[in-house]
Amino acid sequence: MNILFLIAAFVLVFMVVRLLLKTPDVKRPKHPQQVSSSHMLRCEYCGLHVPENEAVKEGPRAFCSNEHRELALAQESTRE
Numbered sequence: 544m545n546i547l548f549l550i551a552a553f554v555l556v557f558m559v560v561r562l563l564l565k566t567p568d569v570k571r572p573k574h575p576q577q578v579s580s581s582h583m584l585r586c587e588y589c590g591l592h593v594p595e596n597e598a599v600k601e602g603p604r605a606f607c608s609n610e611h612r613e614l615a616l617a618q619e620s621t622r623e
């Protein structure tokens with residue numbers, strides 16, 4: 544009788560292990576697609592793409608930095 548109990552216990556353990564192995568990994572993939580929620584703007588001076596929240600804006604135009612904004616504006620004023 545004891546051996547039957549052992550076999551039953553073994554089968555039970557085996558089933559539990561199988562069930563555990565079958566469970567799909569619920570681990571969330573740690574690659575939530577680059578945080579590109581903000582869209583990219585192109586610097587009008589150097590053409591670099593910068594996230595909208597980091598871009599320096601001048602009206603409808605965007606620049607990668609304040610320096611480029613000023614350089615672009617300076618270039619414009621000397622163009623005439």
Ligand SMILES: [Zn+2]
Pocket residue numbers: 586587588589590591606607608611
């Ligand atoms: Zn730039």
